[in-house]
Amino acid sequence: MTATESAHHSPLPTPTALAALVSRVTETMIGMAFSVSPSAKELVPWQQDPGWRTVLLPIGGARPVTVAVAADEATGKAIGGRMFSCPDSEVDEEMLLDTLRELANIIAGQVKSAMSLDQALGLPKVVPPGTAVEGLWRSAVLQPDHGREQLFWVAITDR
């Protein structure tokens, strides 16, 4: 089987696997582990009101895949504060979006490895609130293993 054929057959990561990929990134970079929330309901972050920020990152190639990450404001600021080494209260909107774009990039790199995708990462794009995003998404709602009631959303689609 060639690399391309293998990529075509690699299944999308399960929600639990997505959670593990996110947690590997955040635990290494900022000492913050996440797992699938046992109580959170399915959500569509670009339809949430108010305050969810969403970033998409395409992985183009023989098997196009898009990775999405989203966070409510409290979670985005908590992660941003750790990334920027500053209090959460000092994380402004651009810092929050910068944090999500960078996380999307690193998480997409992990997804590429997990799926054996020999394809280039694209650039992350912020989804304006209220904008509908097409795709059949496999998603997971995550929460930090330690901390307040914060939620982080990660998803992947190949359609």
Added chain:
Amino acid sequence: MQALVVDDSAAMRRILQRALEQLGWSVSTASGTVEAMLRLQENVFDVLVTDWHMPDGTGVDLARHVRETRSSAQLKIVMVTSESTHEALTTALGSGVDDFIMKPFDTATIQERMTEVMAEGG
């Protein structure tokens, strides 16, 4: 040691700058390849630490540009990237990149790797 950190992410610039300053290095930053080329014209650096994918160009293109005038003995180039495929890394090495640091990383790892790279000499 004089380092230039190039990344479009302000968060990543901050993380890398703090890690290298803790080593006692002097660190300048640039938010893209165009700004990096200006910094490189204005100052002398020992090492260039660059992201791969940036809106105004790639770290690979930046490395190729740098290698037109500076050898590895004059300026080390380290790429910090989420790309991990053999083809991608081969492309980067061919452009003049000396070493890679894969994301995600922690502070201790980046400090160890950067110290190793600079100890290897030219």
